[in-house]
Amino acid sequence: MNWRALATALLLVGAALSGWALWSQRERDAGRAEAVQRPDYVLHDFELVVLDKQGRESFTLRAPLLERDPQVKTMAIATPLFLIPPRPGGNGGAWEVRSRSGWVSADNEELRLRGAVRAESVDAEGRPIRIATEQLNVFPQAKRATSGVPTTVTQPGLILNGRRLEADLESKRIHLAEVKVRYERTAR
Incomplete structure (x- = not known):
């Protein structure tokens, strides 16, 4: 060869x-x-105002970190603060909702808050309302929130503990299942 x-x-x-x-x-x-997969954009120490289809404020978001997933177009957020305003002519004040982490759907219609969730507002008479739970799903355009885990709702003189929260954020009506109620005297 x-x-x-x-x-x-x-x-x-x-x-x-x-x-x-x-x-x-x-x-x-x-x-x-x-x-x-890397995020297509990252925001640090920001404030974001999201508008609904009519051009009104749906919610405002403040947080130290936001990352957007380019595949599904959802956002993951670290220690978010959501401000959800009432509809024009609505009852009471805006809702302030905080948690350890958050997730926003691609269409901005659902917020999933996880870890030490705290939601606070005032009703039409100016009385504070507080919701504390570990998981809260908020639908800002529909002005409602849900949770399937143990939840505590506090109002002056009243503490409600229960599960399966259904809240109308506009009217400040809150429904819980398996409820335990504790009345407390308020100072006058």
Whole structure:
């Protein structure tokens, strides 16, 4: 056998092995790229005002960190503060809702708050209302909130503990299941 034919055969085998190695590595890299998806934008120490379809304020968000997922267009938020205003002519004041983490749906119609959730507002008479729970789903355009975990609702002279919260944020009406009520005297 000629040395040129042997060198050509070795080069062809080497080229085939290199092509196969590159091809198999490409599939592994593509899998890794999907697993480590980077946000398409990140906000630090910001205030964001989200408008509804009529151009009115749906909610305001303040937080130290927001990351938007480019695939599903949702936002993950660290220690958010949501301010949900009443509708024009609505009852009471705006709701201030805080938590350890938050998530906003792609259409901005659902907020999922997790960890040490606290929601505060005042009713039409100026009395404070507080909701404390570990999970709260808020629908700012519909002005309602839900939770399936233990929840405490506090108003002057009254403490409600229960599950399955359904709250109308506009009228300040709150429904709980499996309720335990404690009345407390208020100072006059």
